[in-house]
Amino acid sequence: MISFDDRHGPEDAAPPAAYPDLSVPDWYRDAKLGVFVHWGLFSVPAWADVLDRSDVTAQNAYARHQYAEWYANTVRIAGSPTRERHERLYGVGYSYEDFADDWHPAPDAAAGIVDLARRAGARYVVPTTKHHDGFCLWDSATTPFTAVRRGPSRDLIAEIADAVRDAGLRLGLYYSGAHDWHASEFPALTSNDELFALRRNDPQFAAFAAAQLRELIERFAPDLLWNDIDWPDAGKYGGPDSLQELFRAHLAAVPDGLVDDRWGVPVHGVLTREYQDIAEVQEEPFESTRGLGLSFGFNADESAEHALDGTALIRLLADVVSKNGNLLINVGPRADGSIPALQARALEELGEWLGRHGAAIYGTRPWFHDAVRVPPEGVRFTLGNDADGHAVLHALLLDPTAGPVTLDDQVSVAIREIAREPGRDGPVSLTPDPGERGVAVVTLPLR
Incomplete structure (x- = not known):
């Protein structure tokens, strides 16, 4: 997996001191849940x-790309299943960009997507404004490809x-800064090395x-600027079109605005982790992002075997939040803007659970303690407040059907150091509501 915050360059570009403060604001740390929306030309095919992913290797992973939003690249790889299917269904002379004239979203599509979020x-929504295919979903003066x-x-x-x-939510905007295949003439990308090498870095781009x-x-005036992959190297120096000036313009428009870490410069806002499992509580806030299935863009061939159900999604949110993260979970609408039932059901179940247990998620912070840096199996912790404003430790039991959970001595001692004594020494036992679905919450008052 790629960690984009590790990528900096060129070496002689603007130093960290040239950039404004990109600290993660409290509204974002309190929000915990966002909905990513990958909707575009790729939603048509x-x-x-x-x-069958059993024979996918590093050598053929791009020809067998699991992301439907990468269709414009995969269809250009000779012999790829996407190329073969495209020519069979649409003909050899039909290009990916021809889908631009065949895309007709329903009139109420945007409202339906946001209402589900x-x-x-969710406390924020991040739609794709332009993916790597270069098709702009807003009325841009820079190109007719909109x-x-x-x-x-x-x-x-x-x-x-x-x-x-x-809806009273925060707005984020995804933008593909490194790639615009409509405005470049590179061959199709076939490896992670080419992902970064085959991109335009000239002043014009x-x-x-x-x-x-x-x-x-x-x-x-987006609250969050979510750039992908990198930024053109020519824009990493000084001048009115420089990235540092764009960040300043953003923060002038949105003083508590936020950026992500995918700019290829020696500063970052929130760290992003894509389809990655984070093992332990992190010192720095991060954002875990993934699709409900294997793809971000809608893939009509995905089924329940590829996707998170409601229970798995609730457990994922609890795990991410307990480790100092936000979850940016993606929906991939159909071309008309409707959300497939498989995705909608999982999100609705998550919303129902948050309606009961939101206090254990929203506005919380992770519990930093050596004994729980790697959380015990089946249990996650968050620090928050009860209805009266008193500090509490929430224990989130990932499998309520397993019954009571007895914590080991080290974790039990750590809990007793900060919590009011449950009444006896020895291991702490946490008992879930037997009727709870997804994740049960046991709240322990703090001194």
């Missing part, structure tokens, strides 16, 4: 090769942004990317 308990000028004939980001703000990002900042 809605396919990636996932039926709200019901899931949703306004092609099939949808609408500013889809404006619709989503309005719905997000009407840096200015193009800066103009697009500036449009998004000025038009939508």
Whole structure:
């Protein structure tokens, strides 16, 4: 897995001191749950090769890419299952960009997507404004390759942004800073090395990317700028189109704004971890992101065997939050904007659970203690407050059906150091509500 915060360069680009303060704001740390929305041209073919992953290797992983939103790249790889299927269904002369005229979202699509995010308990929503294919979902003056000028004939980001703000949620915007396959002539990417090597770094492209990002900042004032992969190297020096000036413009528009870590510079906002399991409590806030299935964009061939159900999603949220993270869980709408039932059910179950146990998630902080740096099996902890504002330690039991959980001596002693005595010495036993689905919460008052 790639950790993007490890990637810095070029060496002679602007130093850390040239950038503004990118500290993670409290609103984000309190939010805990966001919904990513991968919706675009890739939602029309809605396919990636996932039926049999047993023979996927480092050598063929890009030809067998599991992300449906990578269709525009995978279809260009000779012999790939995507290329073979595309030519069979659409014909040899039909290009990926022809989907731009065949995409017709439903009139109420944006409202439906955001309403599901709200019901899931999300506190922020992050739609893709432009993925690597270069198709802009807002009314950009930089290119005619937009949703306004092609099939949808609408500013889809404006619709989503309005719905997000009407729902009282925070708005994030995803932007592909490193890749725009519509505006470049590189061959298809076939490896992680090429992911970073085959990208434009010239001043013209840096200015193009800066103009697009500036449009998004000025038009939508996003709370979170979520860039992907990297940023054109020519934009990492000084000048009005430099990345540090774009960050300043963002923070001027949104003083408590936030950026992620995928810019390829020696500073970052929130760390991102994609489809990664984090083993222990982290000192620095991070954001765990993944699809409900194997892909971010909708893949019509995914089924329940590939996807998180409601219980698994609740457990994932509890695990991530307990380790100092936010969960940015993705939905991949169909081309018309509807959310497949498999995804909707899991999110609705999560929302129902948060309706009962949100106090153990929202606004909490991780419990830092040597004994629980790696949490005990089946138990996660968060620090928060009860309804009266008193400090509490929440123990989240990942499998309530297993019955009471007795913690080992080291963890039990650590709990007794900060909690009011349950009444006796010895191991601490945590008993879940036997009727609880997903994750049970046992709240221990603190001194």
